[in-house]
Amino acid sequence: MEIKEMVDGKRHQVQYDQNIAGFFHDFNIHTGRPELFAGYITGHCLKDKEVSSGETYGIAADFGCGTGWLSTRLAFDGFEKVYGIDTSPSMINQAMDKTPSYLLKTGRVCYHVEIPLDILGRCDLATAVHLHYHFNTKEKLRDDFFGVLASLISKNGEVIMIGCPSKNIRNTPDHFYSCIHMDDIPEKIACQTLSINDYADQQGYVPISCLPDFRVEDGTQLKVVFSIQDLSGNVRKAYLTDTHWNDDMLESVAREAGLSLIRRQELSWRNHPGSYMAMHFRKL
Known part of the structure; x- marks a missing residue:
């Protein structure tokens, strides 16, 4: 199936087969992104709390938990119960395999392909790391992403989502980059780019970093290339x-879903400033 065709509701679930799930487990180890993201999230949530040994903080939902690295970290850092939720069975299998067994046996961490109804409105924290890119229409982004996050948190709960700031889409760390299809490049921009066909891959995707600066339209389907290089130089x-x-669309759509942006924080990866961004929301 060509990238350009993968735009139905199952698009991202189809992509995350067992091989991709395994790749992203290794990718996270290689890049150290979990330490950056989890350190920021738990540091923010727990900075004002003084809890004695053995006490816990409440309920957290890790929406789009992937391989479970954040769910596990939230439990380690003191959340009473963590629900990891992901529609990809391959990701859930990876998460179950990588999570310490005692967290699973005691029920501190549990994984689901659907949201348990009994946690709606009860979560002190709901997280979503690189998940909003999976929703390919404004309506799905509002209802199935921000709307779901809003339904999970309690009156005083908080949503933290992490992604990449849209202004830095051309200036990414060396472990990933984004490409846009030639059909989606504005004619004015295409005309300014010499030998644009030389940059395009077989599917017609061009690295955005090769193009003059322009605003990518909301809802555009991008091809993202992730890479890992091992000690032997194999990629x-x-x-x-x-x-x-x-970013401005995310804030607007979140508000339509009943969430108010209370904080925006850029995160630096190693010596690359502004690689990622955290957005914090509370209920209106």
């Missing part, structure tokens, strides 16, 4: 489709 790559949403 492994994975190719996924993501839907581009500009």
Whole structure:
């Protein structure tokens, strides 16, 4: 199936087969992103709390938990119960395999392909890391992403989502980059780019970093290339489709779903400033 065709509701679930799930487990180890993201999230949530040994903080939902690295970290850092939720069975299998068995046996961490109804409105924290790109229309972004997150948190709960700031889409760390299909490049921009066909891959995707600066339209389907280089210099790559949403659109759609932006924080990866971004929301 070509990237350009993968735009139905099952698009991202189809992409995350067992091979991709295994790749992203290795990718996270290689890049150290879990330490950056989890350190920021738990540091923010727990900075004002003084809890004695053995006490816990409440309920957290890790929406789009992937391989379970954040769910596990939230439990380690003191949340009473963590629900990891992901529609990909391959990701859930990876998470179950990588999570310490005592967390699973005691029920501190549990994984689901659907949201348990009994946690709606009860979560002190709901997280979503690189998940909003999976929703390919504004309506799905509002109802199935922000709307779901809003339904999970309690009156005083908080949502923290992490992604990449849209303004830095051309300036990414060396472990990933985004490409846009030639059909989605504005004519004015295409005309300014010499030998644009030389940059395009067989599917017609061009690295955005090769193009003059322009605003990528909300809802555009991008091909994202992820890479890992091992100690021997061998490079492994994975190719996924993501839907581009500009930061101002995210804030606007979240508000339509009943969430108010209370904080925006750029996160630096190693010596690369502004690689990622955290957005914090509370109920209106």
